[in-house]
Amino acid sequence: MAAMTPTVREAAPEDGKEPSPPAPPASPVRPRPRVWRGVVLGLGGAYFLIPLIASFVFTVHTPGQGISFEAYTALLSADGFTESLLLSLGLAAATIALALLLAVPALVAVRIGAPRLRPVVEVMCMLPLVVPPIALVTGISTVLRWGPDHLSRTPLYQTFLAVQNESFPLVLVLAYTVMALPFVYRSLDAGLRAVDVPTLVEAARNCGANWPYVMFRVILPNLRSSLAGAAFLTLALVLGEFTIASLLGFQPFAVWIVSISGAHAKMSVAVSLLSLVITWLLLLLLSRAGTAPTGTPGTPRSARTSRTSPKES
Numbered sequence: 001m002a003a004m005t006p007t008v009r010e011a012a013p014e015d016g017k018e019p020s021p022p023a024p025p026a027s028p029v030r031p032r033p034r035v036w037r038g039v040v041l042g043l044g045g046a047y048f049l050i051p052l053i054a055s056f057v058f059t060v061h062t063p064g065q066g067i068s069f070e071a072y073t074a075l076l077s078a079d080g081f082t083e084s085l086l087l088s089l090g091l092a093a094a095t096i097a098l099a100l101l102l103a104v105p106a107l108v109a110v111r112i113g114a115p116r117l118r119p120v121v122e123v124m125c126m127l128p129l130v131v132p133p134i135a136l137v138t139g140i141s142t143v144l145r146w147g148p149d150h151l152s153r154t155p156l157y158q159t160f161l162a163v164q165n166e167s168f169p170l171v172l173v174l175a176y177t178v179m180a181l182p183f184v185y186r187s188l189d190a191g192l193r194a195v196d197v198p199t200l201v202e203a204a205r206n207c208g209a210n211w212p213y214v215m216f217r218v219i220l221p222n223l224r225s226s227l228a229g230a231a232f233l234t235l236a237l238v239l240g241e242f243t244i245a246s247l248l249g250f251q252p253f254a255v256w257i258v259s260i261s262g263a264h265a266k267m268s269v270a271v272s273l274l275s276l277v278i279t280w281l282l283l284l285l286l287s288r289a290g291t292a293p294t295g296t297p298g299t300p301r302s303a304r305t306s307r308t309s310p311k312e313s
Helices: 035-060 081-113 115-130 133-150 156-162 170-193 197-206 211-222 224-240 243-248 253-260 265-290 299-307
Strands: none
Touching (some): 035 265, 081 170, 081 197, 081 211, 081 253, 133 170, 170 224, 170 243, 211 224, 243 253
16 A cells, blocks of 8 residues: 555646756755864964074074084083983982872872861962962072071981982972972872772772772872873973072083083073973873873772782782
8 A cells, every 4th residue: 555655756746737856965064174273273383393493403503614413412522411411300200209209198188088178288289389489499598508507416417418419409309399289289189080089999998908009009090190290290390490409509401501501502502402302202201101001090900809809919
């Protein structure tokens, strides 16, 4: 019956009128080219790349003599280049370790046991943004001058001398840690907000895990990207900091670059470009470490924890 029923198209035209032709198919709507996005990206790229290209041309081109890479080949033999670079990298590593060692347990403890203290911790970590570096270094230098005069007959006298050791000044690590706390706090706080820390801790504790196991095998793997972001920002801060190190009389990489700028202008610009490249490579390594394809953090570990007791592993 259905096959014998005529369709609308097969129906005979009424009153001898011809059927109207079918409407043409609608053409697909093409998205408009995002011109403004390209313009903004192009302007942003030009804003950053043109000064770098101009600086590179300045270091390799000499009017009347042509192109020469002497400014770059002389870096390895420059006095103080290797020492200052290694000092800055060591200070950055120590600052990252100390900042994370202070911030991670405190924020996890506040997240689990005392959520009402979060505003207090946030204000304390944000205070370095209010205090300018020049005021911070003035207070540090005042304490360092006051200490040996009043504590010369106490064991703390040797402590004041040790933190000012020129080979590795611990006072810079302490100052950089204070300056990096706002960035470390923001990165870790965002990571902790994205993870249900109380549920993970309760599940791990119910399976018999002790607190070190919970911290290193349950919480920290879920904060991998946040830890990498905190290390990322701290490394950039330490490698580019000049005020505190210069006023305290130490010579990390940033201070060394300024010290040679008067006598070797091309070399100082070449070192600045090289420091940018080194910083970008280190930050790229940190970002790759934070997004390493090691599986979904927390899921396989929780599954193993539910199948096998941590005490048995």
